[in-house]
Amino acid sequence: MSAFSAIGEETEEDQNEFTPGLEPQPTWCPGCGDFGVLKALKGAAAELGLSPEEMMVTTGIGCSGKLNSYFNSYGFHTIHGRSLPIARAAKLANPGLTVVAAGGDGDGYGIGGNHFMHTARENHDITYIVFNNEIFGLTKGQTSPTSPMGHKSKTQPHGSAKTPLRPLSMSLNAGASYVARTAAVNPNQAKDIIVEAIQHDGFSHVDFLTQCPTWNKDARQYVPYIDINESEDYEFDKTNRSEASEMMFETENALHEGTVLTGRYYVDSDRPSYQQEKKRIGEMPEEPLAERYFDDSYEWERSFDNFLDKHK
Amino acid sequence: MTDHELIWRIAGGSGDGIASTSQNFAKALMRAGLHVFTHRHYPSRIRGGHTYTEVRVSADPVKSRGDGYNFLLALGDSFARNPSEGAYYGNEEIKPLSENLDELVEGGVIVYDSGLLDPSEIEDFDERVEENNWHVYDIDLRTIAREHGREVMRNTAGVAVTCAIADIEPDVIKSLMSDAMPDKILEPNLTVFDDAYEMVQEEFDVEAPDIQAPTGEHDEEQVLISGSDAIAYGAIDEGCRFIAGYPMTPWTEVFTIMTQNLPELGGISEQVEDEIAAAALAIGASHAGAKAMSGSSGGGFSLMSEPLGLAEITETPLVLVEAMRAGPSTGMPTKPEQSDLEHVLYTSQGDSHRVVFAPGTAAEAYYQTRKAFKLAYEYQIPSIVLYDQKLGGELSNVPASVFDEEPNADLGSVLTEAELEEAPHDDSGKYQRFQHDTEHGVSPRSLPGQKGGRYLATGNEHMPAGHISESPENRVAQMNRRMQKVDTIRAELNDDDEFNTVHGDEDADLGLITFGSQQGTVEEAADVLNEKGHSVKVLGVSEMMPFPKQQVTDFLDSVDEALVVEMTASAQFRGLIQKELGGYGDKMSSLLKYNGNPFEPLDIVEGFETALLEGEELPDNRTKFVPKVGE
Ligand SMILES: Cc1ncc(C[n+]2csc(CCOP(=O)(O)OP(=O)(O)O)c2C)c(N)n1
Numbered sequence: 001m002s003a004f005s006a007i008g009e010e011t012e013e014d015q016n017e018f019t020p021g022l023e024p025q026p027t028w029c030p031g032c033g034d035f036g037v038l039k040a041l042k043g044a045a046a047e048l049g050l051s052p053e054e055m056m057v058t059t060g061i062g063c064s065g066k067l068n069s070y071f072n073s074y075g076f077h078t079i080h081g082r083s084l085p086i087a088r089a090a091k092l093a094n095p096g097l098t099v100v101a102a103g104g105d106g107d108g109y110g111i112g113g114n115h116f117m118h119t120a121r122e123n124h125d126i127t128y129i130v131f132n133n134e135i136f137g138l139t140k141g142q143t144s145p146t147s148p149m150g151h152k153s154k155t156q157p158h159g160s161a162k163t164p165l166r167p168l169s170m171s172l173n174a175g176a177s178y179v180a181r182t183a184a185v186n187p188n189q190a191k192d193i194i195v196e197a198i199q200h201d202g203f204s205h206v207d208f209l210t211q212c213p214t215w216n217k218d219a220r221q222y223v224p225y226i227d228i229n230e231s232e233d234y235e236f237d238k239t240n241r242s243e244a245s246e247m248m249f250e251t252e253n254a255l256h257e258g259t260v261l262t263g264r265y266y267v268d269s270d271r272p273s274y275q276q277e278k279k280r281i282g283e284m285p286e287e288p289l290a291e292r293y294f295d296d297s298y299e300w301e302r303s304f305d306n307f308l309d310k311h312k
Numbered sequence: 313m314t315d316h317e318l319i320w321r322i323a324g325g326s327g328d329g330i331a332s333t334s335q336n337f338a339k340a341l342m343r344a345g346l347h348v349f350t351h352r353h354y355p356s357r358i359r360g361g362h363t364y365t366e367v368r369v370s371a372d373p374v375k376s377r378g379d380g381y382n383f384l385l386a387l388g389d390s391f392a393r394n395p396s397e398g399a400y401y402g403n404e405e406i407k408p409l410s411e412n413l414d415e416l417v418e419g420g421v422i423v424y425d426s427g428l429l430d431p432s433e434i435e436d437f438d439e440r441v442e443e444n445n446w447h448v449y450d451i452d453l454r455t456i457a458r459e460h461g462r463e464v465m466r467n468t469a470g471v472a473v474t475c476a477i478a479d480i481e482p483d484v485i486k487s488l489m490s491d492a493m494p495d496k497i498l499e500p501n502l503t504v505f506d507d508a509y510e511m512v513q514e515e516f517d518v519e520a521p522d523i524q525a526p527t528g529e530h531d532e533e534q535v536l537i538s539g540s541d542a543i544a545y546g547a548i549d550e551g552c553r554f555i556a557g558y559p560m561t562p563w564t565e566v567f568t569i570m571t572q573n574l575p576e577l578g579g580i581s582e583q584v585e586d587e588i589a590a591a592a593l594a595i596g597a598s599h600a601g602a603k604a605m606s607g608s609s610g611g612g613f614s615l616m617s618e619p620l621g622l623a624e625i626t627e628t629p630l631v632l633v634e635a636m637r638a639g640p641s642t643g644m645p646t647k648p649e650q651s652d653l654e655h656v657l658y659t660s661q662g663d664s665h666r667v668v669f670a671p672g673t674a675a676e677a678y679y680q681t682r683k684a685f686k687l688a689y690e691y692q693i694p695s696i697v698l699y700d701q702k703l704g705g706e707l708s709n710v711p712a713s714v715f716d717e718e719p720n721a722d723l724g725s726v727l728t729e730a731e732l733e734e735a736p737h738d739d740s741g742k743y744q745r746f747q748h749d750t751e752h753g754v755s756p757r758s759l760p761g762q763k764g765g766r767y768l769a770t771g772n773e774h775m776p777a778g779h780i781s782e783s784p785e786n787r788v789a790q791m792n793r794r795m796q797k798v799d800t801i802r803a804e805l806n807d808d809d810e811f812n813t814v815h816g817d818e819d820a821d822l823g824l825i826t827f828g829s830q831q832g833t834v835e836e837a838a839d840v841l842n843e844k845g846h847s848v849k850v851l852g853v854s855e856m857m858p859f860p861k862q863q864v865t866d867f868l869d870s871v872d873e874a875l876v877v878e879m880t881a882s883a884q885f886r887g888l889i890q891k892e893l894g895g896y897g898d899k900m901s902s903l904l905k906y907n908g909n910p911f912e913p914l915d916i917v918e919g920f921e922t923a924l925l926e927g928e929e930l931p932d933n934r935t936k937f938v939p940k941v942g943e
């Protein structure tokens with residue numbers, strides 16, 4: 001019998017299950033795109049029939065980091081940039097959990113960029129949602145790694161001299177096996193993409209455009225948007241790496257020219273997840289490690305029997 | 313060292329197999345009933361660079377390297393760099409011989425590989441030999457090795473020569489070779505051994521040097537163990553099945569031992585992108601219900617600073633090990649020091665509350681690693697095992713029975729789903745995982761995936777169910793509860809009081825105080841001092857936080873004054889004692905060493921007699937004396 005009975009439990013949750021009954025209520029500014037992520041995640045979790053207690057949502061620091069304060073599941077609000085390593089390890093220790101990591105563009109593409117790159121490379125079976133508002137929200141509007149060139153802020157008074165980071169291209173090159181972009185103004189697509197991302201076996205990265213009306217007033221509200229998978233103007237195969245790469249490049253360029261392109265960019269369903277690879281080489285147990293500590297019949301090994309002979 | 317000891321130094325180049333040869337030699341003599349203790353000296357290079365290992369062999373227990381040594385086996389450095397004397401690093405080829413002469417005692421033996429080394433390159437070599445009455449054996453080990461096998465087998469030839477001169481029964485070594493070597497290389501190695509052994513017996517006078525390996529007998533089975541082995545085995549026996557890390561000398565040893573052993577135990581090891589990730593992974597795994605650890609050395613541990621604080625405020629059990637080396641920055645990667653003490657005690661923002669142990673011996677490293685896990689998981693607090701390259705790397709014989717302990721995989725203060733049903737929840741149905749008033753400050757946790765246990769863990773200050781809060785009342789209640797755990801742990805440690813050891817006569821007038829890996833050496837120095845007529849006892853402190861105030865106070869009150877011995881340049885440990893006890897600065901002087909080499913017993917004898925008692929300057933800058941406050 002599992003010590004974690006919320007995992008795999010049959011539920012017919014409606015999305016209200018993922019809303020805390022009383023408190024806390026979101027404190028994001030009116031019109032903030034972060035509401036859109038929360039709503040999409042609730043909708044996706046309900047649609048997938050997940051129960052709040054089989055989900056673990058880790059976040060970084062930023063306005064975006066408050067996501068799991070307002071989402072009713074197990075949550076770990078970590079430190080700036082470190083939601084991914086904590087998420088990865090929880091999934092390794094208890095693979096039955098549905099693990100979602102989330103944070104801002106500063107959090108994930110700046111200070112936590114190294115973890116982003118390596119988590120994608122290793123293809124951990126988790127979902128990563130980046131609230132991309134092209135700004136540091138919580139610390140009051142400084143330029144972020146995705147702010148467009150020329151973007152003025154208190155810390156870039158003459159406008160940024162840096163070209164913005166290309167999140168989709170970077171993700172693909174690092175090794176993510178599912179890459180999508182959606183926008184807060186597009187709730188149905190956002191929910192569908194998060195459903196797919198959670199279902200995907202491997203690292204799924206969702207770059208989520210979230211407008212920040214408070215600090216990023218010049219930025220568009222990410223409307224109108226175009227869904228590249230539906231629009232007839234864009235023809236490409238999302239399972240083809242080089243076509244995906246070109247589409248991403250075009251999308252990243254277009255954003256700064258005022259065109260908001262969204263959709264699924266890359267899906268590789270064949271690549272085994274890191275967990276599968278690690279099991280294959282014999283470095284990860286078949287049964288979840290976390291269960292073992294509750295198994296009274298397990299005979300714990302000890303060094304005296306296993307390792308001492310070679311020291312004699 | 314005593315007359316009945318063999319202290320054998322095998323010197324060569326990095327990559328020449330010095331470490332494995334010396335390990336086999338030590339193990340063979342341990343099997344033959346002797347006590348052994350090794351000391352390693354090596355450069356931060358893969359190939360080339362002078363390296364040696366010393367094996368101290370005695371019929372009686374040994375807990376330190378000795379003072380000087382009496383048998384040198386100098387092999388060539390086959391990867392030596394620029395052999396010109398004018399080069400910055402000097403003539404490297406000759407170093408295995410030239411660099412080791414200063415510490416060789418009078419009457420000692422020198423065996424050198426004349427196939428590679430030419431002593432005429434060493435200034436005054438012959439004069440020094442005569443002056444010191446050294447017995448020199450120039451033997452072309454390389455040629456012997458080549459004749460029957462390959463050049464690398466000259467190590468075997470050198471060991472055979474050692475046996476012939478020091479009167480060690482060849483079978484002692486040969487039976488170990490049979491166990492340790494694969495068949496393919498065993499045969500030629502045995503032939504090389506016999507050849508070299510016979511050659512020495514026939515061609516040299518092996519009776520002349522009065523150096524004989526002692527003989528002895530153990531009353532119980534022994535194992536040859538390093539501090540790194542002991543830490544890893546302690547973790548495994550405590551049910552640790554998850555480790556994350558990033559390589560850094562010397563912590564890499566623990567990481568490697570764990571990584572090699574975990575798969576067969578159904579455990580998980582992750583080599584990750586950096587140490588921030590390493591510590592964060594250990595936190596994530598522990599949070600999800602695995603017993604987990606990480607670790608590093610100075611620089612990597614600096615990167616763990618922020619995750620460490622996260623573990624404190626989220627009350628996530630976390631075990632870290634920190635293998636100190638000489639700093640600051642990259643410092644001297646392969647040289648021991650104890651100067652990360654304050655770093656480990658206080659790093660990360662806010663008021664630190666954690667457990668820090670600094671074991672003094674391999675056996676203590678095993679027990680204290682286990683205790684570190686127990687406390688971390690029971691009290692939901694980070695525990696750190698602080699050690700250094702010396703303790704991690706030196707090998708000594710330990711009774712096998714030390715490890716004959718029951719495993720313990722208990723997760724500590726965790727609720728089951730059944731218990732969660734009865735536990736308090738808030739109005740949104742969240743489990744109150746951080747309740748204010750709990751016994752000993754511990755509020756039991758739930759694990760993700762458990763029904764009825766959801767809550768928010770956060771690095772922000774938080775309410776009982778985890779929600780972020782800046783309420784002053786809640787803040788004080790949560791801080792007090794978290795800090796209270798440290799006092800409770802102190803009380804628990806006082807009860808079993810095993811690790812802060814006093815050595816020597818209880819009524820002694822003067823004290824030596826030390827911590828961590830220097831313990832054995834300081835105890836040996838005290839024995840020497842007492843033999844010389846002084847009245848000295850030693851306190852070896854192994855618990856740094858929470859600090860054993862009562863024990864240290866009692867010790868200091870019982871002596872007239874004390875010399876604090878530590879491998880730091882700023883007397884950090886003495887500072888810690890003063891801070892914790894709120895005084896005693898006028899009772900403690902310091903003896904410091906930070907030149908990259910650990911203390912030898914005679915360093916301490918000299919510091920004690922010359923500087924502390926006679927108030928004279930120390931003759932060189934190997935060690936430094938700092939007088940008490942007010943002097
Ligand atoms: C190590 C560290 N450095 C800096 C900060 C301060 N800080 C908090 S959030 C943040 C940036 C937030 O921007 P982003 O990640 O894009 O999140 P947003 O608020 O826009 O959602 C910074 C710099 C911190 N908390 N920790």
Ligand code: SF4
Binds near residue numbers: 029031064211212
């Ligand atoms: S500052 Fe911007 S990102 Fe933060 S809550 Fe307000 S609108 Fe949203």
Ligand SMILES: [Mg+2]
Binds near residue numbers: 062104106131134136
């Ligand atoms: Mg942002």
